[in-house]
Amino acid sequence: MELPNRDNKIPILVVPFPAQGHLNTLLHFSLLLSSHGLPVHFASSSIHNNQARHRLRGWTSASLHNITFHDIPIPSLPPSTPNPNSTHSFPSHLVPIWEFVIHHLRSPLSSLLHSLSASSPLILIYDPLMSFVSDDAASIPSIHTFNFQCVPANFILSYLYEGTSTTWSDNDILFSPSPSPSPLQDTVPEEVINFSKKHYYETPCEGMLFNTSLAIEGAFIDLLAKQDDFVGKKIFAVGPVSPLAVSTDNKSGPRHPCLEWLDKQPPKSVVYVAFGSSTTIPVEQIEQIALGLEKSKQRFIWVVRDADRGDVSQEAEPDHERVKSLLLDFEKRVEGMGMVVRGWAPQLDILAHGSTAAFMSHCGWNSCMEGMSMGVAMLTWPIHSEQPRNALLITEYLKVGVMVREWEKRHEVLKWEKVDGAIQKVMVDEEGLEIRRRAKELGEKIRDSIEGGSSYEQLLAFINYISGFK
Numbered sequence: 001m002e003l004p005n006r007d008n009k010i011p012i013l014v015v016p017f018p019a020q021g022h023l024n025t026l027l028h029f030s031l032l033l034s035s036h037g038l039p040v041h042f043a044s045s046s047i048h049n050n051q052a053r054h055r056l057r058g059w060t061s062a063s064l065h066n067i068t069f070h071d072i073p074i075p076s077l078p079p080s081t082p083n084p085n086s087t088h089s090f091p092s093h094l095v096p097i098w099e100f101v102i103h104h105l106r107s108p109l110s111s112l113l114h115s116l117s118a119s120s121p122l123i124l125i126y127d128p129l130m131s132f133v134s135d136d137a138a139s140i141p142s143i144h145t146f147n148f149q150c151v152p153a154n155f156i157l158s159y160l161y162e163g164t165s166t167t168w169s170d171n172d173i174l175f176s177p178s179p180s181p182s183p184l185q186d187t188v189p190e191e192v193i194n195f196s197k198k199h200y201y202e203t204p205c206e207g208m209l210f211n212t213s214l215a216i217e218g219a220f221i222d223l224l225a226k227q228d229d230f231v232g233k234k235i236f237a238v239g240p241v242s243p244l245a246v247s248t249d250n251k252s253g254p255r256h257p258c259l260e261w262l263d264k265q266p267p268k269s270v271v272y273v274a275f276g277s278s279t280t281i282p283v284e285q286i287e288q289i290a291l292g293l294e295k296s297k298q299r300f301i302w303v304v305r306d307a308d309r310g311d312v313s314q315e316a317e318p319d320h321e322r323v324k325s326l327l328l329d330f331e332k333r334v335e336g337m338g339m340v341v342r343g344w345a346p347q348l349d350i351l352a353h354g355s356t357a358a359f360m361s362h363c364g365w366n367s368c369m370e371g372m373s374m375g376v377a378m379l380t381w382p383i384h385s386e387q388p389r390n391a392l393l394i395t396e397y398l399k400v401g402v403m404v405r406e407w408e409k410r411h412e413v414l415k416w417e418k419v420d421g422a423i424q425k426v427m428v429d430e431e432g433l434e435i436r437r438r439a440k441e442l443g444e445k446i447r448d449s450i451e452g453g454s455s456y457e458q459l460l461a462f463i464n465y466i467s468g469f470k
Contacts, residue, residue, distance in 0.1 A: 017127035020277040023052040028241040034066040046071035057348040058243035074104040082280040088189045090384040091278040121469045134203035145205040153220040155386040207234030214454040215445040236462045240369045268357040274303040275362040290330045292419025300338040303345045363387040375443020400439040
């Protein structure tokens with residue numbers, strides 16, 4: 001499939017939701033579009049645009065100059081500190097921040113929609129949690145809207161099927177041992193449900209984009225297209241949107257010490273442990289993870305950090321004195337076997353490294369896509385939101401990982417024996433060899449989909465489709 005003439009360009013406005021996983025995904029996709037010669041505008045608060053640029057991995061610094069950033073000024077964010085002792089693991093401390101940011105973005109974004117669409121058609125790509133943007137665009141005939149889903153198709157289908165008699169097997173999907181998408185309790189607290197109802201709602205759009213690959217979710221994408229809510233809408237599976245080859249451009253300064261440490265380890269020997277940007281692990285659980293890693297006798301990199309504050313320029317290293325003391329003692333005991341990273345880590349670089357064999361993850365969809373794309377086995381530890389569904393997709397459908405902590409045990413402190421056991425299963429046991437083989441095979445299929453396969457074709461199909469509006 002050929003690309004349209006590059007002189008025949010239509011501007012694209014991308015509006016992300018102001019949370020790390022959403023910012024990261026949509027900035028990667030914006031860079032993909034701009035790499036095909038399309039004029040892309042990326043609009044959020046100046047604080048969140050800076051966050052997205054600062055944490056970007058896998059692209060050269062020059063690539064950012066191909067995007068027009070609209071750094072919308074907003075007042076200083078209210079204070080927000082994660083509570084490690086909360087009764088729920090969702091980062092509820094960020095909900096008031098999101099409300100604050102959305103309130104201050106609405107008017108500037110409306111003005112931007114009008115100015116960018118004044119002399120030509122405009123393509124709007126928005127995060128569904130910013131549905132108000134699509135509402136505002138609906139009154140402007142020259143704007144064509146598409147929402148970008150930062151969750152997998154499987155999750156949306158599960159949500160549609162919950163409480164019905166429909167099973168996966170009814171649709172020829174072999175999802176064992178879960179025959180049906182039964183409800184999962186307590187994935188988000190009530191205040192987040194209310195926030196989502198307020199900001200994530202059905203708005204007019206011509207199509208949907210997914211950060212997924214037909215190599216992972218082909219059956220689910222086909223099934224989604226048949227649902228009443230999606231009939232007649234264009235659906236494009238364009239993932240993974242993050243790069244598969246990590247750039248060596250040192251735009252962020254010197255190479256991270258953990259990468260130097262990885263260089264010295266044998267191939268496929270390291271377990272990477274990280275729980276994302278929206279999770280604060282209680283100190284009692286940190287203690288058990290430390291023991292599990294130590295007892296496993298396997299090499300590891302472990303990222304220990306608090307959940308993001310509203311403004312990520314504030315330090316996210318764990319500040320609990322007991323955690324600091326525990327980690328200092330732990331590092332002495334495992335010297336030479338593992339490395340603890342406090343604060344932000346270059347995850348994409350770590351997963352792409354030849355020494356990394358497995359990824360113990362909270363199963364945010366970005367992390368799942370990055371881990372699967374790099375062909376590493378997954379050790380799943382879901383924390384909130386769509387993560388329990390993602391963990392089931394990995395362990396029960398794709399079978400490229402094992403469950404470390406079942407969702408039913410979410411309120412318990414997982415003992416070190418379970419952590420050790422999961423690591424042994426993937427890194428040592430006979431079963432682990434097969435899991436790692438499947439993970440490697442899936443990674444190759446995903447990479448093939450980007451390198452001329454289905455995801456590449458779907459990206460070109462989207463570009464050709466929107467170019468027809470010129």
